[in-house]
Amino acid sequence: MKHLSFLRVLVSLTLLASLAAPTIAAERPNILFILVDDQSPFDLKAYNPASPLHSPNIDRLAAEGMVIDGAYHLGSFSGAVCTPSRHMIMSGRSVWHLPIAPGAMQKGLCPPNLEQSTIPAVFNRAGYATMRTCKQGNSYEAANKLFTVRRDATNRGGTAESGSAWHGERVLEYLAEREQSKEIKPFLIYFGFSHPHDERDGTPELLTKYGAVNHTDKSQSPALHARQPKLPPNYLPAHPFSHGHPGLRDEVAVSGVWERRDPATIRNELGREFACSENIDIQIGRVLDKLKAMGELDNTYIVYTADHGMAIGRHGLQGKQNLYEHTWRVPLIVKGPGIKPGSRAQGNIYLQDILATLCDLTSVAPPESNEGTSIKPVLEGKQAVVRDVLYGVYNGGTKPGMRSVKKGDWKLIKYDVLDGKVRETQLFNIAETPNEFVKEHHDPQVIAQTGITPAANQVNLAGDPRYADKLQEMEELLLAEMRRLNDPWRLWNQPDDGLKPPADAPKAKGKQRQGKK
Ligand SMILES: [Ca+2]
Numbered sequence: 054m055k056h057l058s059f060l061r062v063l064v065s066l067t068l069l070a071s072l073a074a075p076t077i078a079a080e081r082p083n084i085l086f087i088l089v090d091d092q093s094p095f096d097l098k099a100y101n102p103a104s105p106l107h108s109p110n111i112d113r114l115a116a117e118g119m120v121i122d123g124a125y126h127l128g129s130f131s132g133a134v135c136t137p138s139r140h141m142i143m144s145g146r147s148v149w150h151l152p153i154a155p156g157a158m159q160k161g162l163c164p165p166n167l168e169q170s171t172i173p174a175v176f177n178r179a180g181y182a183t184m185r186t187c188k189q190g191n192s193y194e195a196a197n198k199l200f201t202v203r204r205d206a207t208n209r210g211g212t213a214e215s216g217s218a219w220h221g222e223r224v225l226e227y228l229a230e231r232e233q234s235k236e237i238k239p240f241l242i243y244f245g246f247s248h249p250h251d252e253r254d255g256t257p258e259l260l261t262k263y264g265a266v267n268h269t270d271k272s273q274s275p276a277l278h279a280r281q282p283k284l285p286p287n288y289l290p291a292h293p294f295s296h297g298h299p300g301l302r303d304e305v306a307v308s309g310v311w312e313r314r315d316p317a318t319i320r321n322e323l324g325r326e327f328a329c330s331e332n333i334d335i336q337i338g339r340v341l342d343k344l345k346a347m348g349e350l351d352n353t354y355i356v357y358t359a360d361h362g363m364a365i366g367r368h369g370l371q372g373k374q375n376l377y378e379h380t381w382r383v384p385l386i387v388k389g390p391g392i393k394p395g396s397r398a399q400g401n402i403y404l405q406d407i408l409a410t411l412c413d414l415t416s417v418a419p420p421e422s423n424e425g426t427s428i429k430p431v432l433e434g435k436q437a438v439v440r441d442v443l444y445g446v447y448n449g450g451t452k453p454g455m456r457s458v459k460k461g462d463w464k465l466i467k468y469d470v471l472d473g474k475v476r477e478t479q480l481f482n483i484a485e486t487p488n489e490f491v492k493e494h495h496d497p498q499v500i501a502q503t504g505i506t507p508a509a510n511q512v513n514l515a516g517d518p519r520y521a522d523k524l525q526e527m528e529e530l531l532l533a534e535m536r537r538l539n540d541p542w543r544l545w546n547q548p549d550d551g552l553k554p555p556a557d558a559p560k561a562k563g564k565q566r567q568g569k570k
Contacts, residue, residue, distance in 0.1 A: 081239040082390060083353040084181075084411055085340070086172075088142070088243070089333055090135065090188060090250040091373055092359040094124075094384040095285070096330060105263075105282050106327045110338035111386065114357055118388025119432055121400040125382055126361050127538075128446035130155055132301055134373045135191040135250075138360040138404060143171040143196040145408035145425035148446060149539045156555035162539055168195035170420035172243070172408055177201065179417040182231070182238040186223040187245025200243065202227055208247045211254040211267065217246050217329070221336030228343050241411070244340065248329040249363075251307045255328025262331070265324025268309040274317040275309075281320035282327060286505045287379070287488040289369035290314050294477055296375060297470020298450025303372025310371055316502055319366035326365060354389030354414050358404065368489070376445045376457040376466050377489050387432055389414065398431045401438040444534040452554060453542035458531040459483070465515075465527035469544045476545050480515040480524050 094100040097108060099115040100122075127148040129137045140151045148154060150162045157163045168174065173183045173196060185200035188207040197203065204223040210216045224244050231240065254267050264280030291314060296304070305312050310322050337357075344350040362380040364370035373380055383404065406425040412418065413427035430436035441460055448454025451470040458465050462484035468477040481489050490507040493499060500506050514520045532547050534540075541555050 080352060081181075082415055083239045083349055084176075084241040084415065085344070085353050085355045086241070086243050086407070086411070087337060087355065087357045088187065088245045089330070089357075089359045090245070090247055091361065091363045092249055092326075092330060092384060093362040093365075093367075093379045094359075094382050095379055096326065096363075097384050099386060100384060107262075107331050108334040110334045110341060111357060113341075114337075114355060114386050114388050115395075117394045118355070118386055119392050119396040119398060121385040121387070121398055121402060121428075121431070123382075123399045123401045123438070123443070124358065124385035124404070125402070125443050125445065126404045127444065128376070128381075129361075129374070130446070130448050132298065132303070132374060132449040133191045134361050134447070134449070136193075139192045140196075141403070141405040142360070142407050143173075143193045145405050145419065145423035147403075147405055147424050147538055149541065150424065156541055160539075164422050167422060168193070168199060170422040171196035171199065172241070172411065173197075173199035173201075175408070175412065175417060175420055176241045176415075179415070180238060181241045181415075182236060183241045183243070184224070184227045185243040185245065186220045187243065188247035188250075206247075209250065209252055209254060211256050211260075213256075216254070216256065217248050217332045217336050220244070220246050221339050224340050225343055228340075228347065232347060239415075244337075246333050246336075248333060249326045252309065253322065253325035253329050255325055256332060259328035259331050260325065263324035263327045265321050265328060267325065268318075268321055271311055274313060274315050275321040277317045277320065278324070280324070282323040284316055284319060284503050285323075285365070285367045285379075286503060287368055287377075287490060287494060288316075288319065288366045288503050289491075289493050289499060290502075292369040293491055293493050294468070295471055295475050296370065296450070297454065297468060297475055298374055299471075301372065301374060301450060303374060304370065307371060314366060314369055314371070323365055326363075352390065354387065354411075356407070356411075357384065357386040358407075359383045360404070368491075369493075374447050374449060376447055376455050378464075378483065378487070381445045381457060389432075392432050393434055396434060398434075399438050400428060400431050401440050401443055402426075402428050402431070403443075406439065442530055442534060444531070444538060446540065448542065453544055456531055456535065456540075456544065458527060458534055460527070460530055463523060463527055464489075465524070465531055467531070467544055473545065478515040478524070479513045480520060480527065481513065486511040 096106050098104050098112055099120045126138045144167055152163045152167050176183050183200045184202040186204040189205045208215050208219045264278030266275055268275040361373050362382050364380050367379045406428050409419050409423055409425040409427040413429040426439045428439050443459040445457035453469050456467050462482050464481045464483050466479040468475055490511040491513050494507050543549050
């Protein structure tokens with residue numbers, strides 16, 4: 054008798070356990086990975102409550118999920134910053150270990166056939182239905198073509214057919230097909246947009262909303278309009294010194310801006326950017342509504358991010374080829390099962406952590422070649438950060454280029470460009486100077502334009518003897534990170550470590566047209 058009742062208890066316990074644990078095969082979560090092209094986190098209300106951008110659907114994702122404050126991309130060795138960034142997202146590998154990194158394959162820093170270990174390959178093998186829509190080009194073609202369903206086109210126009218609505222339609226179409234065919238495989242949808250990357254041709258209604266026009270007259274600035282977004286707080290009419298990439302397309306040739314940095318041009322271009330970003334938000338809303346109607350929304354992890362940030366007038370820069378926070382950082386919002394609504398975390402994550410995270414959230418084994426770290430413990434509120442030190446590079450222009458390192462509130466940026474003609478160091482306390490103000494932001498003429506008067510300590514602290522020890526500590530951290538990540542260059546004040554710069558590194562040219570997309 055005793056034995057029987059023990060068995061009965063055991064059976065009921067087993068039953069209870071099987072009810073409590075999700076039946077993995079039937080309920081594997083879906084993934085909706087949303088990637089926009091060129092967007093600063095500071096454009097979004099989730100990061101900058103003062104932003105006039107109307108993005109109710111992205112705001113709702115933030116309210117129902119987690120906002121990551123410290124999301125970064127490792128950087129680029131090319132003016133086309135999109136390209137390495139998208140390789141890192143797809144493969145989980147760090148910047149100098151990518152198949153396209155200068156010298157990486159020759160030095161054995163990247164395994165062959167890496168595309169077989171990227172997001173679509175991994176999730177196809179795991180039994181997911183994979184679908185992608187995104188821009189074409191400046192991406193990772195070998196990986197892109199592994200999605201089972203692929204609907205790519207570069208759409209940056211101001212109509213439904215030529216703009217972001219086209220990408221939204223492709224996802225809606227795919228979801229409708231799944232309904233029709235009664236597809237039971239969970240999905241991984243890579244929902245990419247071609248905007249707000251220039252040309253930022255918004256729809257007429259949204260351009261009007263932000264007081265902007267699709268300005269095409271290079272000979273003059275567009276008109277100022279009260280509805281245009283205000284100048285960014287760290288606006289400058291010019292960067293204080295050369296960024297080291299002469300003729301860089303994004304800094305001299307973007308239609309509507311060119312080399313102009315006057316307030317009317319910058320405010321109009323921000324209006325265009327916001328018109329494009331709001332259109333993206335509308336498309337996200339349509340897809341979320343459809344997922345809800347299908348009963349799939351609650352079992353879907355939704356990740357919203359960008360391939361890198363963007364300057365548009367901040368620090369007198371226009372493009373994505375710098376390491377200030379507005380450009381080095383990316384927005385990152387994640388919603389899904391087990392993530393506390395309205396939560397925030399510092400995270401200290403890189404875009405290369407996406408693959409490992411998606412694998413962890415779906416109990417799929419990450420590929421051996423993965424170097425990213427799952428941020429699941431952060432998303433579950435168990436951990437604040439996945440790393441303490443962050444490294445960034447931009448050296449698509451003259452070498453060795455720019456480098457940054459960040460730890461806690463402290464950030465160092467170094468510039469070693471134009472054959473030694475520019476050697477600059479910036480040290481910021483980001484908690485005290487989140488806008489990375491430099492002495493030019495204290496100029497009364499700039500203050501008159503932005504309406505922002507920086508405090509006396511809100512400045513580059515690299516030359517301040519009170520911070521000499523901190524500067525030394527950050528310099529050492531940067532060198533350690535460069536060594537750890539196999540950065541093939543060294544800066545003027547670092548040991549050369551016996552390195553020879555990669556043979557295939559492009560030489561600085563007078564007029565480069567890199568970074569087209
Ligand atoms: Ca981009």
